[in-house]
Amino acid sequence: MHTADVVIIGGGIVGSSIAYHLVAAGCKNVLVIERETAQGKGSTGKSMGGVRAQFSTPVNIQMSLYSIPFYASFEERLGYPCDYRPQGYLFCATSNTHMAYLRANYEKQVALGLKNVRLVAGDEIRSLFPQLRADDIVGGSFCSTDGFVDPYSAMIGFMTWASDRGATLQKNATAIGISHYEGCFEIATTRDTVSARTVVNCAGPWSAGIARMVGIDLPVEPLRRMLVPTEPFDQFPHSAPMIIDMSNGFHFRPEGRGFLLAWNDPKETPGYKTDFEPAFIEKILTRAADRVPVFENLAVNPKRAWAGLYEMTPDHHPILGESPDVPRFFFANGFSGHGVMHAPATGKILSDLILTGETDLIDASLLNFARFAEGRTIHETAVL
Numbered sequence: 001m002h003t004a005d006v007v008i009i010g011g012g013i014v015g016s017s018i019a020y021h022l023v024a025a026g027c028k029n030v031l032v033i034e035r036e037t038a039q040g041k042g043s044t045g046k047s048m049g050g051v052r053a054q055f056s057t058p059v060n061i062q063m064s065l066y067s068i069p070f071y072a073s074f075e076e077r078l079g080y081p082c083d084y085r086p087q088g089y090l091f092c093a094t095s096n097t098h099m100a101y102l103r104a105n106y107e108k109q110v111a112l113g114l115k116n117v118r119l120v121a122g123d124e125i126r127s128l129f130p131q132l133r134a135d136d137i138v139g140g141s142f143c144s145t146d147g148f149v150d151p152y153s154a155m156i157g158f159m160t161w162a163s164d165r166g167a168t169l170q171k172n173a174t175a176i177g178i179s180h181y182e183g184c185f186e187i188a189t190t191r192d193t194v195s196a197r198t199v200v201n202c203a204g205p206w207s208a209g210i211a212r213m214v215g216i217d218l219p220v221e222p223l224r225r226m227l228v229p230t231e232p233f234d235q236f237p238h239s240a241p242m243i244i245d246m247s248n249g250f251h252f253r254p255e256g257r258g259f260l261l262a263w264n265d266p267k268e269t270p271g272y273k274t275d276f277e278p279a280f281i282e283k284i285l286t287r288a289a290d291r292v293p294v295f296e297n298l299a300v301n302p303k304r305a306w307a308g309l310y311e312m313t314p315d316h317h318p319i320l321g322e323s324p325d326v327p328r329f330f331f332a333n334g335f336s337g338h339g340v341m342h343a344p345a346t347g348k349i350l351s352d353l354i355l356t357g358e359t360d361l362i363d364a365s366l367l368n369f370a371r372f373a374e375g376r377t378i379h380e381t382a383v384l
C-alpha cells in the first residue's frame with residue numbers, strides 16, 4: 001500500500017485544478033486517481049467551454065470573478081494555453097420580465113466588482129447583429145470578458161503543472177471502495193490500495209457513487225446535454241459572443257469555421273444517458289432558424305454532434321467543502337453546468353479549506369453540504 005497526503009478521485013478539470021492549487025500552496029504529495037486511460041472522458045471533454053460572470057447569485061459571480069481573470073492569465077501562470085477568447089456573452093431579453101431580471105443581475109454583478117458588464121438596448125443588438133430576428137428583443141446584457149476556453153487544454157495545463165512539481169496522476173485506476181478509521185482513509189482501486197488522511201471527491205456526474213462508498217447520500221444527478229456543431233458557415237460573424245435567446249434558452253457561439261449550437265431540452269430526465277439522439281437536430285435547428293433566419297442554410301453532420309452529462313444539484317450550485325459526517329472527506333461536486341468556468345475558483349477554495357480550514361474567496365458555508373439539511377439552498381436561475 002502507498003500513501004499520499006491528499007487523494008483526489010477523478011481527473012477532470014475540477015480534480016486537476018485542485019491538484020494545481022494544492023501543489024502551488026506547498027502540498028506536493030497529491031495523488032489523482034482517474035479510472036480512464038486518458039483524462040477528459042467525463043464531462044470536461046464534452047463541455048461547450050463557455051465562461052461567464054453574468055450570474056444571478058453573488059456566490060456564483062464571486063467564483064467567476066476569480067476564475068475568469070485566472071483563465072485570462074493562464075498561460076503566463078502555468079506555461080500552458082487554455083485558449084481564453086473574451087468574445088463575451090450576450091443575453092437577449094424578449095420580455096420586460098427578462099429585462100428586469102437582467103437589470104437586477106447587472107446591479108449585483110457591478111456591486112461585486114464586475115467591470116465589463118453593461119445593459120444594451122434592443123436597437124444596439126439589432127445594429128450589432130442584423131442577422132438576428134430581433135423584432136421581439138427588448139434589450140439585453142453583455143459582458144466583454146465573458147467568453148470561451150478550451151476545457152481540455154485547461155485541464156491538461158493544470159495537471160501537467162501539478163505533475164511537474166510533485167503530484168501524481170494515476171490513470172486506468174477506478175476507485176472501488178473506501179474504508180476509514182482513526183482519521184485515515186484506505187482507497188481501494190482496480191490497481192492497488194492507497195492510504196491518505198484527506199480524500200476529495202471530484203468524480204463529476206459519478207460523484208454520488210463515490211460518496212456512497214463512505215455512506216453519504218450526495219444529491220448530485222446526471223442530466224444529459226446535447227451539442228450540435230455546424231459545418232463551416234460564414235453568414236454570421238465569427239467574432240460573435242455566446243448569444244442567448246432568453247425566449248427559449250437556445251444559445252450558440254462560433255466554433256472553428258462553423259458554430260456550436262446548444263439548447264437544453266426541458267423534457268430531458270436524469271440518468272446516465274450519453275447517446276446523442278438524432279431527433280434533437282431538428283428540434284435545435286428549428287430554434288436556430290427562428291432566431292437567426294440565415295441559419296436555415298446551416299449544414300450539420302449528425303455524426304459530429306455529441307452528448308454529455310451535467311452534474312445537477314437541487315439548487316444548481318456546487319457542493320464544496322468537508323463532509324459534516326466524515327471528517328477530511330471533501331466534496332467538489334454538482335456544478336450544474338458551470339464546472340469549467342468555476343474550476344479555477346473551486347481549486348483555490350478546496351485547497352484553502354483542505355490546508356487551512358477557511359477561505360476568503362467566498363463565504364464557504366453557502367455551498368457546504370449541510371445547506372440541504374438546514375434548508376439554506378440558494379437558487380441560481382441563470383442556468384444554460
Ligand SMILES: Cc1cc2nc3c(=O)[nH]c(=O)nc-3n(C[C@H](O)[C@H](O)[C@H](O)COP(=O)(O)OP(=O)(O)OC[C@H]3O[C@@H](n4cnc5c(N)ncnc54)[C@H](O)[C@@H]3O)c2cc1C
Pocket residue numbers: 009010011012013014015033034035036039040041042043044045046047048049050051173174175176202203204205206210225226227307308309310311332333335336337338339340341342
Ligand atoms: C454538453 C455540455 C456542455 C457544457 N458546457 C459548459 C460550459 O459551457 N461551461 C462550463 O463551465 N461548464 C459546462 N459544462 C459542465 C462542465 O463540463 C462540467 O461541470 C465539468 O466538466 C465538471 O468537471 P469535473 O472534473 O467535476 O467532472 P468530469 O470532467 O466528469 O471528471 C470526473 C472524472 O472522474 C472520473 N471518475 C468517475 N468515477 C471514478 C472512479 N470511481 N474512480 C476514478 N475516477 C473516476 C471520470 O472518469 C472523470 O474523468 C458542460 C457540460 C456538458 C455535458
